Amino acid sequence: MNICIGGDLDGKVFSFNKGLLDANDIEDGKFSKYRRRRSITDQKVYKFWISLDVNLEEAIKRVKLILESFNK
Template sequence: MFICIGGDLDGEVVYDREGTYFEASEIDASKQSTYNRQSYLVGENIYRFWLCAELSYFEITKIANDHLAQKHPYLS
């Protein structure tokens, strides 16, 4: 997936990033957010997101779970 959650790039899909984090300014100089890569395992599927470092763990987890529940309704 590689969907950005929160911050300046919220909802955008960002591929071609190496490492475990990146700055939104690498994509658009006017953006300020920092993103950390997080993987979620659901059954045998691995889903990857870019999570905004400025959001709380609670907020990020809720949003990521909402995205995953769209693909796997039994999670909601």
């Protein structure tokens, strides 16, 4: 999936093979920084970019909502 949660790139999808993403590397003038996180559901691995500015609890809620809609 590689969906960005929060920050300047919220909702956008980027697939990079690294652990950190700087929004300015994607779009000039963007300042958010993201860490790639994994979520394992039903033995499937999903990856998300979580903004360092987003509360982890809020990010987990958003990931759950995305996975629920994806798995319908």
